[in-house]
Amino acid sequence: MAQIQVSDLTFSYEGSPDEVFENASFTIDTDWKLGLIGRNGKGKTTLLNLLMGRYEYKGSISTSTRFDYFPYHVTEKEMGKNAAELMGVWKPMIEMWQVMIQMNGLKMDPECLYRPFDTLSFGERTRVMLAVLFADENEFLLIDEPTNHLDSGARDIVKEFLASKKGFILVSHDRDLLDHVCDHVLVLNRQTIEVQTGNFSSWWENKEKQDAFKQAENEKHLKEIGKLKEAADRSGRWADKNESTKIGFDPLKEPERNISTRSYIGAKTKKMQARVKSYEMRIDREIEEKEGLLQDIEKVKDLKIQPLKYHKEVLIIAYDLSLMYDGADEPLFTGLRFQVKNGARIFLSGGNGCGKSSIIKAVLQRVNDSNKDPDKKLTISGTLDAGSGMIISYVSQDTSFLSGSLHKFNEDRGLDESLFLAVLRQLDFTREQFVRNMEDYSEGQKKKVLIAASLITPAHLYIWDEPLNYIDVFSRIQIEKLITEYSPTMLLVDHDVRFREKVATEVIEIP
Numbered sequence: 013m014a015q016i017q018v019s020d021l022t023f024s025y026e027g028s029p030d031e032v033f034e035n036a037s038f039t040i041d042t043d044w045k046l047g048l049i050g051r052n053g054k055g056k057t058t059l060l061n062l063l064m065g066r067y068e069y070k071g072s073i074s075t076s077t078r079f080d081y082f083p084y085h086v087t088e089k090e091m092g093k094n095a096a097e098l099m100g101v102w103k104p105m106i107e108m109w110q111v112m113i114q115m116n117g118l119k120m121d122p123e124c125l126y127r128p129f130d131t132l133s134f135g136e137r138t139r140v141m142l143a144v145l146f147a148d149e150n151e152f153l154l155i156d157e158p159t160n161h162l163d164s165g166a167r168d169i170v171k172e173f174l175a176s177k178k179g180f181i182l183v184s185h186d187r188d189l190l191d192h193v194c195d196h197v198l199v200l201n202r203q204t205i206e207v208q209t210g211n212f213s214s215w216w217e218n219k220e221k222q223d224a225f226k227q228a229e230n231e232k233h234l235k236e237i238g239k240l241k242e243a244a245d246r247s248g249r250w251a252d253k254n255e256s257t258k259i260g261f262d263p264l265k266e267p268e269r270n271i272s273t274r275s276y277i278g279a280k281t282k283k284m285q286a287r288v289k290s291y292e293m294r295i296d297r298e299i300e301e302k303e304g305l306l307q308d309i310e311k312v313k314d315l316k317i318q319p320l321k322y323h324k325e326v327l328i329i330a331y332d333l334s335l336m337y338d339g340a341d342e343p344l345f346t347g348l349r350f351q352v353k354n355g356a357r358i359f360l361s362g363g364n365g366c367g368k369s370s371i372i373k374a375v376l377q378r379v380n381d382s383n384k385d386p387d388k389k390l391t392i393s394g395t396l397d398a399g400s401g402m403i404i405s406y407v408s409q410d411t412s413f414l415s416g417s418l419h420k421f422n423e424d425r426g427l428d429e430s431l432f433l434a435v436l437r438q439l440d441f442t443r444e445q446f447v448r449n450m451e452d453y454s455e456g457q458k459k460k461v462l463i464a465a466s467l468i469t470p471a472h473l474y475i476w477d478e479p480l481n482y483i484d485v486f487s488r489i490q491i492e493k494l495i496t497e498y499s500p501t502m503l504l505v506d507h508d509v510r511f512r513e514k515v516a517t518e519v520i521e522i523p
Contacts, residue, residue: 014042047190047193052484094127151179159189163364175192182194195209313438314493321354333392334347407477409505454482456483495515
């Protein structure tokens with residue numbers, strides 16, 4: 013076991029006025045299974061790159077261990093090569109037998125190593141890379157979002173594989189994965205960094221208790237400060253009034269007063285002024301104790317949505333449905349039956365490539381009265397009926413088309429810009445991010461742009477295709493609460509087990 017010591021780490025991207033890290037310090041052990049938790053844009057991937065030595069920084073990172081990083085970068089030219097060739101680029105010091113051992117743990121056919129990389133599915137690419145990553149046991153591994161775009165079966169395999177290992181940092185927003193795999197968490201709070209023993213759920217439970225305690229302490233301090241200010245104000249006014257009576261009096265109205273009374277009034281006033289000073293010192297002390305109490309509290313604000321009620325009970329009917337692309341040898345599936353009724357939240361479930369996104373594409377074609385796919389012709393057999401006049405709000409799993417300013421994005425879509433920016437603020441965007449171009453956003457921030465646009469679009473049906481990829485856990489909780497509160501009619505594809513358990517009314521398994 014070795015340690016990784018980070019001391020006074022300070023880093024900001026060139027041209028950015030904001031520090032990603034400022035004098036950050038923490039220590040971790042290299043035999044931990046460490047979950048890295050934080051909001052989108054807080055610097056999780058940046059921290060991994062700093063550990064890899066890819067950026068210049070101030071402060072120090074001290075360790076005797078070597079690092080390796082997932083995912084490996086594969087260029088467009090390399091996509092035609094197979095993994096057996098690429099592993100020599102990714103990790104030159106390992107041998108094939110070491111990779112084979114890891115592939116067995118990942119339930120993979122070794123034949124995948126000899127197929128062109130671009131012919132492998134997302135799940136196969138992920139598992140091949142993980143097999144190579146874990147082939148050398150003398151490294152501390154930095155694993156960034158390994159389950160994005162993976163179906164439930166592949167996620168379960170990766171989850172069990174990582175649970176059997178140790179010596180890594182895992183960046184993930186999948187609560188189920190973090191709970192099953194991790195024995196420690198490294199949390200990038202709003203202002204501080206903390207390390208705790210346990211998994212996501214144990215940390216979250218502790219955080220909720222700590223946040224409630226800090227809120228109560230803050231309220232107590234505010235009340236005490238208010239009382240002290242009132243007392244100081246009363247005493248100050250009494251002292252000022254008495255001080256003004258020391259000199260000059262009317263002997264006819266105040267026969268009991270004489271010149272010797274002046275010293276008595278002066279002493280009394282001085283005592284009262286000392287009391288005021290004491291109040292002020294206590295106020296300063298209360299304010300000092302209050303400072304910092306709320307700096308790390310996650311203020312998860314409630315989101316709103318304005319779903320439209322469709323005039324018929326059933327919006328979508330699929331009966332003995334099959335889908336097939338031109339040039340394919342066989343349909344994606346056959347005999348699929350389901351309905352989407354008002355208020356239902358239907359999740360499409362199945363392995364990668366089974367046709368979940370194609371069903372969404374077919375529904376959009378039906379609603380838009382278009383039988384043409386922009387890329388490939390999609391043949392729809394059986395029955396797929398969509399209600400006429402239906403308004404759909406769609407979130408694509410693809411974010412690569414997002415570029416340029418938020419203002420232009422709003423203009424192109426005809427959105428209410430002030431409302432759109434307000435929703436992004438609730439999803440933890442800073443005002444500084446509003447003036448940046450979207451191509452400079454993190455993947456999670458790009459997803460939030462699409463979700464915010466969908467939320468402010470009144471619709472009969474919300475179709476979301478893998479909306480939570482890269483979205484932080486706090487925003488996931490916000491979105492779960494929104495859906496359960498407003499009950500919009502939805503057709504969704506997402507592999508987050510916790511999310512599906514919270515919001516689904518029905519799960520359709522694709523045969």
